[in-house]
Amino acid sequence: MKKIVFVILIMLVIPYLHSYNVSGGSNDKILELINGVSEEELYHYDKTIQDFGPHPTGSEECNAVGEFIYNEFIRYGLNTTYHEWRMKGLEGKNVIATIPGETNFTVILSAHYDSVDVSPGADDDGSGTSCLLMAAKVLSNHTFRHTIKLIAFSGEENGLYGSSVYAREAYMKGEKILADIQLDGVGHAVSREGGSTIRLSTNGESTWITDMAQNMIDNYGNHIGLKILRQRDFAGSDHQSFLNYGYEGVFFLEYEFNPYYHSPQDTIEHVNMSYLAKVCKLAIATLSGVADKDVNIFTRIVKPERGAIYFGDRKIMELNSYHTIVFGRIRVGVEITSGEKIRRVDFYFDGEYRGTDEENPYEYEYGNIAFFKHNIRAVAHGETNEDGNEVEMTVFNIIPRYWLS
Ligand SMILES: [Zn+2]
The missing domain is CATH 2.60.40.10 (Immunoglobulins)
Structure with missing residues (x-):
């Protein structure tokens, strides 16, 4: 008799244990963000960007890409501004969308929208920029503890100009930036290994951001489909400007080398949209994790x-x-x-x-x-x-x- 009661009790409790595990390891908000990422929309964004043709900083085409990004941010109802910069005789604009939070801390998701002279830049960095626009869409329906800024930088190919002016001004103003998550070249993958691996590079102080990304994979791996290759000190993109001013940041980079990099063949045909979507899901989940985290x-x-x-x-x-x-x-x-x-x-x-x-x-x-x-x-x-x-x-x-x- 007692045994039967015990068995019944266990049977009653098991379904709750199960559902407790699921909700304990997941969070509907993050799942919603991940599920909001669409390959079709990423394709549309990246195709639009490459179809402007090569768009180096200072060119009419670059300004047109900037305007396209600006209008998309506005379309999603985000507070959007141009941040004009000037460095070593070159002028450009960063495009910034802000989702205000409740604290004085900021988290940045960034990419660069300028290309080199000869390249339509579908991967470098149309891929990261497309994810930034995707993020604008999926994040616009949510609120976060800390302020989120989505920043499309220009002047990257000239030597990180747009981001260095931005990071310096933020530093001078005493802005409390928790992290910059930079996406640059995140759409090229031809092998099975390449299609399921992403490089995350940080400096020593910033490894917690990679830990946060790994945490997202541990909890939502089935919905993301990537593993992380941890790297140290790849300086070659805009996150470096933040590190230079003592902030923390991470650089997301495709696993396989893109042979069309900085060439006229860096086109949408060589961007793997399902890979880009996976990276974009991980980036947005990580951003959201940082934007809601405790800052002790x-x-x-x-x-x-x-x-x-x-x-x-x-x-x-x-x-x-x-x-x-x-x-x-x-x-x-x-x-x-x-x-x-x-x-x-x-x-x-x-x-x-x-x-x-x-x-x-x-x-x-x-x-x-x-x-x-x-x-x-x-x-x-x-x-x-x-x-x-x-x-x-x-x-x-x-x-x-x-x-x-
Ligand atoms: Zn780049």
Whole structure:
């Protein structure tokens, strides 16, 4: 009798256990976003972009592609602006759509819409740009904790111009960007292996973004159909501009080398639409994961600033690049945004632990003799979480500390 009751109880509970597992591992919002990605629409976007012909920055065709993107963002009801930039005698516009969140943090999904002189750029980077437009459509029906920006950069092929001006201005304004997810060349695949693998490249501080993407595959793998190849430090696209200013970012890149890259044959015939759709699903799921994530600690080194020359404590000049130059002692200042109590901030010089500050304002001084390239890293420790940030600088300090004290 008892046994029967037990069996009945188990039978009653099993269906709930099952449904609990499914909803525990999934989330309807993300599934909805993934299912909103359509191969047909990606094809339409990419075909439209390549049909403008080669569209290098500064050309009429490039402006026309920019306008096409602008109008699509508007069509999906997103707050859309042009961000005009000028660098080394070249002028261009980035196109930005914003989905406002509830916090002061921003997450960026980006691609570049300019091509090289001879190429219609269906893969480089019509593929990433098409996914950006797809994202505009599927994200426009949802809300997120953090602000999402979809940015189509220009000037990439000239040397990451559009994104470097953007990242610098964001840095100067103190914008709190959690991550830039850059898609550049994400549509070429001819083999089975190529069609099921995507490269995700980050620097050391940014590996958590790849972890987030892997998490999406662990939970929604059947709906995405990709595996991740983790890579380190591929600098060749716009995410690098964000890394240069101390932000974190990831670069999505196709697994197989595209032999039509930067040639007149970079056309829609050589873009694998089902592969592009898979990558786009993963990118949007990852973006959404970051846009809804808890931000426990957000650490930034605010002194010395990037893109400036210091004489000891004093900023004497701003530079036209992200480089930092320090004459004399290095004085480091850290700013922390945190939802938990900060216990301490540890400082590292060229990877070696050098000191701790337990009180706000968190500061550290490096007074030893130093020449040329060095790197300072600050790691804030809270009750349960930690977050680091680092700055690279060129240092000229010929006066040892004991001369002055
Ligand atoms: Zn590219």
